[in-house]
Amino acid sequence: MNIADEIARLHELHRSGALTDEEFAAAKEKVLASASTSSSGFGSGGTATNDNPFANLNHLRRSKHNQWIGGVCAGLGKFSGLEAWIWRLMFVLFVSAFGFGFVAYLLAWVFIPEEE
Structure with missing residues (x-):
């Protein structure tokens, strides 16, 4: 599941009332933080990610x-x-x-x- 799908799922849970505003904000921050630390692709000077087919x-x-x-x-x-x-x-x-x-x-x- 990519980041957009996860955020969309969180938005659906928030809209249905399963998540409060604070829970939604915290979960969204967690998803975005994990995405920014795990994506260190070629342009950022890090190593290639598993999403890149040319990494190995x-x-x-x-x-x-x-x-x-x-x-x-x-x-x-x-x-x-x-x-x-x-x-x-x-x-x-x-x-x-x-x-x-x-x-x-x-x-x-x-x-x-x-x-x-």
């Missing part, structure tokens, strides 16, 4: 140990939690069906750093 992208590495060609599929498997053979199958399907799988694999091979 720096952990993506090509594998040295489980590689067939460049280790891209094994690295993607480790990063995403899927097996490496699933990534290999997807690349093969994209190469045979659409033709851009080869280019995507080469770009990943060039731009994804290798494990240390």
Whole structure:
């Protein structure tokens, strides 16, 4: 539930009489305070939040140990939690069906750093 939904729910409870004015104000302050301390995204100089899908992208590495060609599929498997053979199958399907799988694999091979 995001902040707007929580505040809307608090407003509904306040309007129905379940919360007094003081309780509504205190609950609203608590929701806003927790939101401001937990959202330290890229622009505020903090670390990325869990809402950001690119927060863990720096952990993506090509594998040295489980590689067939460049280790891209094994690295993607480790990063995403899927097996490496699933990534290999997807690349093969994209190469045979659409033709851009080869280019995507080469770009990943060039731009994804290798494990240390």
